[in-house]
Amino acid sequence: MRKRTSNKTLLIGGVAALVLLGGAGLYMAFGRSDPAPAAAAEKAAPAAEEAGHAEGEAPHAEGGAEAEAPEGFVALSAAQAQAANLVVVGVGRGGGAETRLSGRVEPMIDARAAVAASVGGRVERVLVAPGQSVRVGQPLASIVSGEAATFRADADAAAAGTEAARQVYQRNSNLADQGVVSRQEVEASRAQLLSAEANTRAARARSSAAGAPNASGRLSVTSPISGVVTNVQVGPGGFVAQGGVVAEVTNPARVEMVFNAPPALAATVRAGAPLRVGSPAGDFDAVVTGVAAGAGAESGATVIRARPTGGALPPAGSAVTGAIVTDQTAGGLTVPTEAVQTVDGNAVVFVQVPNGFQARPVLAGRQAGGRTEILRGLTGTERIAGTNAFLLKAELAKGEAEHGH
Template structure:
């Protein structure tokens, strides 16, 4: 009986129709459910593991975060400049000229030029003949006067002899005292005529001597405005120009403020335009007046005679006007914009501050700051263009540079 019932059951099942698509869908749903359950289990396990290590991980993360915050502030190199002795240098330009430019003309009545004996650029001595003017007429006059002197001397000699003879006869009564006085007066008049003739001769000779154009002093001939055959006279003007002593100077034009602080005797370095040579000079005179139009004055710098130092040329000069104590910064530390020159200073709490400054002397050593800094500030050495006021930085002091 049991056999039959089991057989019946299998037959009954076999007789039930089965849907294949429905069976596939059920299997997919089971797989999805299993996958979701596994993912949930993995997430729960991971959450539990993180919960156990939370305290220790937090303690390790804190210093890492703090280090990250410190790393976010830029490292900035700074210097403390202090105060140093900085030479005060004044730049100037001007024209070259002779210290004493002496015009030389004719002193006499003039005439036709016979010879010119010097050329520009030639050194001359005091009294040296520069040019000779024709003197043929004056020479004849001198000869005539010389003959007059001889006549006057002969008359003097005759009068002197007559006087001596009369003096020998007056004692014997042959000549009266009145005749003796007359002969003495004749002798004196003859002597006076000799002196007049000699003076006239000397005056003519002096006139002849003035026909020679002579150098009034030792110096260097700068210009020559005379040629042989030219007629010259008192109205001819300067025939030569001579630099007295051959001394040259630079007429340096300076603003009133620079001229006021420039001492006489200051050393200078003069460079002619177009030349790389530098010549030493010294300020020997300052102009006592200021040009009201340009507000400038003239400092006269004496320089040695040289082929490149020529009157009328142009030159520049660097004049040392003294020494001042001021902070000295490298060029990388000084910035500028529309508001002027400035530096960045690291202030309290390592915060960047803008500090306006006034630049003084600039040299190979650096830039002198004459206003704006005391010298004990922490000044940003480089990278100032990438900073902004109020920004916090991580300051690092610059290493000391070896002395030059």
């Protein structure tokens, strides 16, 4: 466009020059001056130059006009969003109220063992101390018991009687084949063998239940689980009664959260429900594993058990709080709470649009379980900025400040 304009200017300048030359020729030819042509030539040259400048500036004015972005728009490419760890999520459905719970981290039922003596006796040795790690079947203490010695003797006697009955049965079977004894005697000896075997099994079971003592009545009290010894309640030389606790063992890796909840919550909370937990170590997500109505020892409150969906729990005994969504509604729209930002005093969410995000005003409702109800402003089909949505708010404020300057 510039080149074309320059050509037109040169053309107009050439015409003006020809007019001047023509006037000079007329003056020389006729020997007199004619002011009119000269004046016209002088006026034509500046006019042509001004026209050339006007035509050359027009395109610049058109090219300088820029279309302004709509209000609330933040230009952001997919690569920039990924670099900023900006997570785009869909609009969910649900909603409801949030109930706060208090609880503690406790060992699971099968992670605690109060190891007791199966028979009364004298404590010969204590083989563990509090804080010591033990494995399944490891001896905790050694006991000498007269009762246990009796059980072992009964088992040995029953085994001897079974062996004698077996020999009688085998001898009668051989004699019956030779026609010496009747088949009736063979059947009788077989019945005695079966009875002796039953007595032997019973005697051995009693001896095993007593701790499998040796002939002297000495037995070991062993741990039924792997874990850490938390308490030892006997000492060498002491006497422990049948059923008396020798030591306590806990597996610290098998723990769960136990919450006390109002009795009415038992009708609305089910296993598998999500739970948001707060602890001194930070917040994390969990899932309900069991609900027991009236299981509270004194208050009769509902007991809710839960486990984390990922990661490890704080140590046993740690206090925790829980937030569980109840009274859910199926038709409401919800978004992550962090997706709702405040811009100029209004709640907005940033909806993904081509080449960026558009701030859209919304009417926010209740909050529960890390999500916020959206009562107006969304249709449910949008994709919105979730995690780190505050970065878009900051970028929007920055753009408005620059525009104001």
